[in-house]
Amino acid sequence: MTSVFQSNISHYKELLSQYRAGEDSKEQLDLLNQLVPASFYIHPEQASQLADRYLELALKYRDNRRIVSAYICKGWMFTFSGFFKESIETLEKCESYFRKDVPSFYEAYANLIRARAYINQNQIEKAQTCLDRTAELSEHYEENYWMGMIVHVQGIISSRQLKLNEALQCFLMVINTLEKNRESLNSNFLNQLGQAYHMAGRTFLRLENIEKGVDYIQKSIEIFKQIPNNLDALRATVSLGFTKISQQDFSAAKSLFKSILAQPKKQNSKYSYNNSSYGLAITLREEKKYTEALKLLEPVTLFYKEINSNYNYCLIKGEMVHLNLDADQPEEALLHFDEIFDICKKFKYHKTISDATKVLSEYFARIKDYKKAYQFHVLYDKYAELFYNDKIDKIISDIEIKYEKARQQAEDEKLQLQTLTNHLAALQSQSNIHFIFNALTSIQQFIGTNDAETAEKFLLRFSRLMKYQFGEVQTDFVSLHKEVLFVEDYLLLEKLRFKEEVSFNLFVEPGLETSGFYIPPLIIQPYIENAIKHGIRPRGKGKVQVIFKKFDKEYLECLVIDDGVGIEPPGNAQKNSSEHISMGRKITNDRMKILRNLGYEAAAIFTENYNEALENPGTKVTIILPLKRNYQRVLQSII
Numbered sequence: 001m002t003s004v005f006q007s008n009i010s011h012y013k014e015l016l017s018q019y020r021a022g023e024d025s026k027e028q029l030d031l032l033n034q035l036v037p038a039s040f041y042i043h044p045e046q047a048s049q050l051a052d053r054y055l056e057l058a059l060k061y062r063d064n065r066r067i068v069s070a071y072i073c074k075g076w077m078f079t080f081s082g083f084f085k086e087s088i089e090t091l092e093k094c095e096s097y098f099r100k101d102v103p104s105f106y107e108a109y110a111n112l113i114r115a116r117a118y119i120n121q122n123q124i125e126k127a128q129t130c131l132d133r134t135a136e137l138s139e140h141y142e143e144n145y146w147m148g149m150i151v152h153v154q155g156i157i158s159s160r161q162l163k164l165n166e167a168l169q170c171f172l173m174v175i176n177t178l179e180k181n182r183e184s185l186n187s188n189f190l191n192q193l194g195q196a197y198h199m200a201g202r203t204f205l206r207l208e209n210i211e212k213g214v215d216y217i218q219k220s221i222e223i224f225k226q227i228p229n230n231l232d233a234l235r236a237t238v239s240l241g242f243t244k245i246s247q248q249d250f251s252a253a254k255s256l257f258k259s260i261l262a263q264p265k266k267q268n269s270k271y272s273y274n275n276s277s278y279g280l281a282i283t284l285r286e287e288k289k290y291t292e293a294l295k296l297l298e299p300v301t302l303f304y305k306e307i308n309s310n311y312n313y314c315l316i317k318g319e320m321v322h323l324n325l326d327a328d329q330p331e332e333a334l335l336h337f338d339e340i341f342d343i344c345k346k347f348k349y350h351k352t353i354s355d356a357t358k359v360l361s362e363y364f365a366r367i368k369d370y371k372k373a374y375q376f377h378v379l380y381d382k383y384a385e386l387f388y389n390d391k392i393d394k395i396i397s398d399i400e401i402k403y404e405k406a407r408q409q410a411e412d413e414k415l416q417l418q419t420l421t422n423h424l425a426a427l428q429s430q431s432n433i434h435f436i437f438n439a440l441t442s443i444q445q446f447i448g449t450n451d452a453e454t455a456e457k458f459l460l461r462f463s464r465l466m467k468y469q470f471g472e473v474q475t476d477f478v479s480l481h482k483e484v485l486f487v488e489d490y491l492l493l494e495k496l497r498f499k500e501e502v503s504f505n506l507f508v509e510p511g512l513e514t515s516g517f518y519i520p521p522l523i524i525q526p527y528i529e530n531a532i533k534h535g536i537r538p539r540g541k542g543k544v545q546v547i548f549k550k551f552d553k554e555y556l557e558c559l560v561i562d563d564g565v566g567i568e569p570p571g572n573a574q575k576n577s578s579e580h581i582s583m584g585r586k587i588t589n590d591r592m593k594i595l596r597n598l599g600y601e602a603a604a605i606f607t608e609n610y611n612e613a614l615e616n617p618g619t620k621v622t623i624i625l626p627l628k629r630n631y632q633r634v635l636q637s638i639i
Contacts, residue, residue: 108137171200194223234272254283290327350387481514509549535564566617
């Protein structure tokens with residue numbers, strides 16, 4: 001166990017001791033605000049009880065922030081325990097509190113959890129709406145935690161939409177970002193890294209890259225095991241077990257499922273235990289241990305019946321039909337079939353009926369009971385045909401839906417495209433005006449102090465920048481080569497402006513091809529400006545580094561690093577958020593939103609303290625941009 005987690009556990013125990021020693025008071029409420037989130041990983045069984053007490057006290061003292069926080073905690077637990085409907089209902093109770101002096105990050109987090117719950121309810125449009133709201137709200141918070149979670153959930157949505165390559169890009173982006181600081185990650189970030197590896201592994205499997213899929217899932221398990229009492233390790237192990245079954249490696253699958261079932265049962269991991277029983281039963285069937293497999297499946301069917309999971313209930317009962325026939329127990333097989341037949345008809349689980357009737361027909365034909373064999377064969381023909389018709393209908397329906405969406409989208413774009421393009425041009429002009437104002441203010445200062453030589457140098461650089469901005473940057477994308485030259489000129493101009501107060505360094509990775517790729521212009525400059533204004537100036541002096549390098553084969557990574565005062569702690573950042581977000585950065589964020597609407601692939605921007613060990617930790621902004629195609633041509637083809 002790492003020292004980070006040892007420290008977390010010690011802090012948790014100290015808080016718990018203070019809470020138990022206290023009375024029914026607001027001090028207890030403040031302690032629960034810290035205790036409940038910490039208990040998710042350290043003591044999951046206790047988390048639910050503490051969350052209930054947290055909500056009870058928050059309602060008693062009419063503390064709106066704590067009420068919302070308690071609802072969010074309960075919603076989180078419901079979602080990750082598989083009770084998605086309850087999670088959505090709980091989080092909806094927060095709505096009336098979001099405008100009552102409750103910071104917006106509470107609303108952002110509630111929407112993020114609702115998005116996860118909606119995904120598992122197959123309500124993808126609602127999930128996307130919640131995620132978009134989270135992204136909108138989280139722009140005001142300088143935390144990688146938000147960006148990582150948003151990108152991760154976007155990956156899950158893309159996966160559900162069968163956009164597997166897009167989903168994989170999202171998960172790999174989270175992995176690459178968090179791996180850089182893996183040794184210093186806290187429980188939340190490390191768990192996020194494990195989940196990204198797990199989902200990337202499952203996506204690789206769906207893309208039929210079995211080797212990478214297994215590798216990534218195994219890495220996720222290794223990460224999850226570093227976090228005490230982490231239930232995600234069980235979920236990942238279940239995934240790996242069923243992967244081994246698909247590879248016909250029943251021995252390895254059996255070992256994995258048994259390792260889960262050997263652990264003490266926990267309330268929040270019922271899905272993992274029951275799915276492990278199902279997986280183990282499959283391996284026992286391969287060993288012809290039919291009776292043992294049937295005993296394992298009996299409590300599994302009860303579990304899915306209790307939670308009204310009709311599909312899983314029928315699936316397991318169908319497996320029991322097979323096992324009973326393998327064990328030469330036709331009466332029991334018929335009982336299981338009778339129990340699910342009406343449910344399958346009602347919910348149109350035609351494949352489950354056709355699979356069961358096929359093996360029943362074959363069994364009775366084998367024991368020469370031809371009457372029953374014929375009856376079940378007739379049923380098999382009927383439901384097999386319905387099943388294949390279902391598949392054909394779904395294909396046709398999907399085509400019709402895609403066609404209708406494409407037609408509607410084309411009509412909408414005809415009405416909206418010009419507005420979006422005009423808006424983008426307006427934002428570009430606003431960015432130009434903002435930059436020009438700062439530059440002219442500096443020139444005025446030099447003239448006012450009779451520093452003619454510096455004013456002349458400044459005007460020379462300034463004129464070159466204006467030529468770039470008003471001459472060549474009247475398009476939505478420019479070559480990376482021109483953008484690097486612009487940044488170089490801008491840094492030289494700022495060096496003249498600040499003299500010895502601020503030093504600047506520009507580094508372009510050797511071998512980085514800059515002439516053949518295109519990116520949106522003026523993406524980097526607002527972050528350099530922000531580093532000076534909010535990082536260096538409060539300290540009085542410092543250094544700014546700008547680094548351009550390859551992120552991988554298809555992406556550019558640009559780093560803007562300063563050794564200034566660093567990012568405000570979350571408590572202070574809330575009240576100063578409007579000051580801490582520069583106008584240039586706000587314009588950049590708005591531009592990126594519109595460019596995404598025009599077809600530009602999503603970019604990622606992460607902000608963090610550069611070195612927490614220093615008195616002035618500095619700030620590092622990581623900007624990751626797609627760097628694969630000439631997006632100028634792509635945009636022209638769209639327009």
